[in-house]
Amino acid sequence: MAGPPPPSGLRVKPPAAELLRRLQFTVLRRLDGFLFGDYSGVFYGPSLDLAEVRQYQPGDEVRRIDWNVTARTGTLHVRQYREEREITAWLVVDCSASMRFGTRRVLKSELALEFAATAASIVIRHGDKVGAVALGDGRLHLIPPRSGRQQTLRILDSLMGMSSLEGRRSSLGEGLEHLSKSLRRKALIFVVSDFLDEDKSWESALRRLAQRHETIAVRIFDPAERELPKAGEIRLRDPESGEEVWLDTDDLRVRAAHAALVKQREEGLLRAFRAARVDYLELSTAQELVQPLLRFTLRRKGRRSV
Numbered sequence: 001m002a003g004p005p006p007p008s009g010l011r012v013k014p015p016a017a018e019l020l021r022r023l024q025f026t027v028l029r030r031l032d033g034f035l036f037g038d039y040s041g042v043f044y045g046p047s048l049d050l051a052e053v054r055q056y057q058p059g060d061e062v063r064r065i066d067w068n069v070t071a072r073t074g075t076l077h078v079r080q081y082r083e084e085r086e087i088t089a090w091l092v093v094d095c096s097a098s099m100r101f102g103t104r105r106v107l108k109s110e111l112a113l114e115f116a117a118t119a120a121s122i123v124i125r126h127g128d129k130v131g132a133v134a135l136g137d138g139r140l141h142l143i144p145p146r147s148g149r150q151q152t153l154r155i156l157d158s159l160m161g162m163s164s165l166e167g168r169r170s171s172l173g174e175g176l177e178h179l180s181k182s183l184r185r186k187a188l189i190f191v192v193s194d195f196l197d198e199d200k201s202w203e204s205a206l207r208r209l210a211q212r213h214e215t216i217a218v219r220i221f222d223p224a225e226r227e228l229p230k231a232g233e234i235r236l237r238d239p240e241s242g243e244e245v246w247l248d249t250d251d252l253r254v255r256a257a258h259a260a261l262v263k264q265r266e267e268g269l270l271r272a273f274r275a276a277r278v279d280y281l282e283l284s285t286a287q288e289l290v291q292p293l294l295r296f297t298l299r300r301k302g303r304r305s306v
Contacts, residue, residue: 016156020149023117023289030290039122041301042293043188043216044087054078087188088131088145089123091116091155092175094193094220095136095162103224104286109163111220111285112192116159118289119190120152128188130155135175136162142178173201180209191278192218194225195269207276215278219269222285226266228258 031039056065056076069077093116099109106114116132123130124147131145132155141162143155172193179189189209195202195217209215231249247254273280281296283289 014153014157015160016153019113019156020117020121020152023114023121027114027118027289027293028121031293034290034294035297039125042122042297043089043119043190043300044126044214087123087126087128088185089119089128089188090145090179090183090190091119091130091132092172092179092189092191092193093132093134093159093162094172094197095134095159096197098194098196099220100163101225102222102285104222104284105288106285108194108220108222108285111283112218113156113159113163114289115190115192115218115220115283117152117156118293120155121149123188124148124152132158133175133179134159134162135172140175140178171199171201172197173199173203173205176202176205176209180205180212183213187213189213189215190218191215192220194220195272203272203275206272206278210276210278215276216281217273217276217278218281218283220283220285226262228255 031042035042054077056078060078064078066077066079093112095109095112099112100107102108102110120130127147129145129147130151132143134141134143139162141158143158145151146154172191172195176191179187191206206215206217228247228249233246233248235244235246249255270280279296279300281292283292
């Protein structure tokens with residue numbers, strides 16, 4: 001039964017606006033406190049803004065000296081960065097049924113929304129454009145890239161709508177192939193998924209995409225997917241197929257078999273990400289975004305300074 005209407009004159013924020021407002025306080029402001037507004041190392045890798053390496057000239061900053069090139073050539077060289085650039089970022093977001101699972105702070109689909117809102121906000125702060133590809137209900141929904149806060153809200157609205165749909169799983173590989181074939185200029189691409197797609201075509205598609213674009217794999221998981229709880233007999237349902245099975249979680253053989261499958265899956269994902277040579281950000285439904293993003297930022301900034 002629907003609740004009473006809001007009092008006259010009271011504006012109720014739509015879900016996307018409310019999520020963005022909450023993240024402004026719980027994530028973005030906290031990141032500001034650690035990064036002092038310098039978000040360049042969060043997602044922007046050196047391949048996006050390094051224009052060239054040239055010989056040192058009087059007045060160049062010492063910190064820009066490229067010591068590797070200097071050692072090879074015997075003369076001082078500095079890194080020259082593009083002062084003005086326009087980067088287009090894309091969010092490829094898995095909105096399939098397997099993402100509507102969670103046993104901790106949020107569902108996987110909700111965590112994907114939090115990341116999408118945060119990433120879009122950071123990209124827009126740089127003055128760049130962001131678009132999205134939402135995968136769900138066997139469909140691929142495209143949101144063309146634009147700049148500005150309204151674009152973030154537009155993307156969130158679309159992702160929320162796709163996450164509520166039922167239907168067959170969309171192929172992650174199809175979404176990646178679509179971008180790989182359609183993008184002409186170098187872009188920054190986030191692939192946000194639990195990567196539980198049985199169709200492994202996404203692995204080769206990810207490799208092809210990463211050959212031309214700065215690509216970050218954002219793996220969303222729930223701790224219960226890695227460790228089987230001791231809860232006696234439980235019923236498990238596959239959200240994609242609807243198939244149900246009963247498991248005795250107290251049976252040592254069942255627990256050993258589950259642990260072996262988890263290990264195989266985790267090792268397979270790591271191999272796929274390494275083969276594609278993409279950066280890898282792991283987000284747990286049990287944890288808020290700030291700490292994982294800070295660790296990711298420190299890792300990328302360390303790579304930029306080498």
